[in-house]
Amino acid sequence: MKFIQKSDVLELLKKHVSGTELVKATLGSYKGAEVDLKNLYLKPVSIKNNYQISFTYRYARRDIVKNYDVIVATEMLVAFCEQEEFHSISLFLQQENIFLQWHPKRGWSYRVEAAENCCTPNLAHNKQKERKITDTKSAYWHELRLTDTDGKVYKNAQDKWKQINHYIEILSSSLSELPESETLRIVDMGAGKGYLTFALHDYLMQQTTKKIETVGVEFRKDLVDLCNQIAEKSALTGLQFVEGTIEAYQPAVPMDILIALHACDTATDDAIYKGIQHQANLIVVAPCCHKQVRRELERVKAKNELNFMTRHGIFMERHAEMLTDSIRALLMEYHGYQTKVVEFISDAHTPKNVLIVGLRKKVNPARQKEIQAKLRELKTFFGLESHYLEHLLKAANLLAD
Ligand SMILES: C[S@@+](CC[C@H](N)C(=O)[O-])C[C@H]1O[C@@H](n2cnc3c(N)ncnc32)[C@H](O)[C@@H]1O
Secondary structure, eight states: OEEEOHHHHHHHHHHHHHSTTEEEEEEEEEOSSOTTEEEEEEEEEEETTEEEEEEEEEESSOEEEEEEEHHHHHHHHHHHHHTTOEEEEEEEESSEEEEEEEETTTEEEEEEEEOSSOOOOOOOTTOOOOOSOOOTTSHHHHHTTSBOTTSOBOGGGHHHHHHHHHHHHHHHHHHTTSOOOSEEEEEEETOTTOHHHHHHHHHHHHHOSSEEEEEEEESOHHHHHHHHHHHHHTTOTTEEEEESOTTTOOOSSOOSEEEEESOOTTHHHHHHHHHHHTTOSEEEEEOOOOHHHHHHHHHHOOOOTTHHHHTSHHHHHHHHHHHHHHHHHHHHHHTTEEEEEEESSOTTTOSOOEEEEEEEOOOOHHHHHHHHHHHHHHHHHHTOOOOHHHHHHHHTTSSOO
């Protein structure tokens, strides 16, 4: 390891922060007096055609962004360095990256590497957060057999890839509405092979400064073992898969986000019920088959004005889907969730293409009464004895008769 004098470190900072080859810089291992300051992230920006340096101070619970002209920015960095407030400094330049580390007994170590992907600085101010998975080179994509070793998405995985990106895009707007918290705990029920679980976990790790803890619940042991192996191999911290059923899962700590994508039939109800019971701030489900309500509709064959439609099997199927999911959305609303139902991915790719998203707000007693009345009306009209989610909520005293 090579060591250099503090005066050399100061020169490097002065030279590179005021030069135009700076792509970004991070200052970490903060040892100063500011409570909760974790690190400092720097990038050049152009504001009204003035070249400035944007400082993002990353605290445990929030980010503070300030922009300084180059002279002030350099002076501040020099002061940080003189007072040894940050013990690690990484300068990412167009051609090379420089890593400086303060060792109390030996001073500043110095390491330089050629920049792997030479890039010019992006001077866009307040650039929108990327809402898509751009890094196809993460090892887990290949392990999940979505990409080849170079990160190229396989031809036969293109639909899945589109679905993953659309999922992230839809969720990103709801995620920004979640209450402030230091940690974001996600439970993904019926995680399967984990494509969407990995995608969301990694996306959140990249996009927020929060600690991300994700649990994938799945009853197939082979899938649980595979996903845990891939998570470990890819060094994705905070992501784990557990073997078990949705019905029996009891979270050890409160969950912020409940997800259940394509969990069959009433497994979606079990998942929503868990979300409501544990007061998850966000519930996201993509229902799969809708057998419970369909069986009931076919058994009772209620006479109503819609019989001209439901005598056709395919329409009966769609009818059961819409009724099941509309009641799910209503019951979530009863518990204060602002719900929206959106298309997950075009039905050209999969018929299971609806996503119900519920963001927990306040319970409104007047609205609860309306929902109860609507539920009674719907059940009479369709001859539906019970909806499985309704049954679960009533059994737990979470829904009045
Ligand atoms: C169709 S896959 C969907 C996987 C993943 N969520 C996705 O959308 O790509 C459904 C998964 O849920 C699991 N599953 C279904 N019912 C379950 C239950 N009650 N408890 C736990 N896992 C369940 C199945 O084993 C299967 O792996």
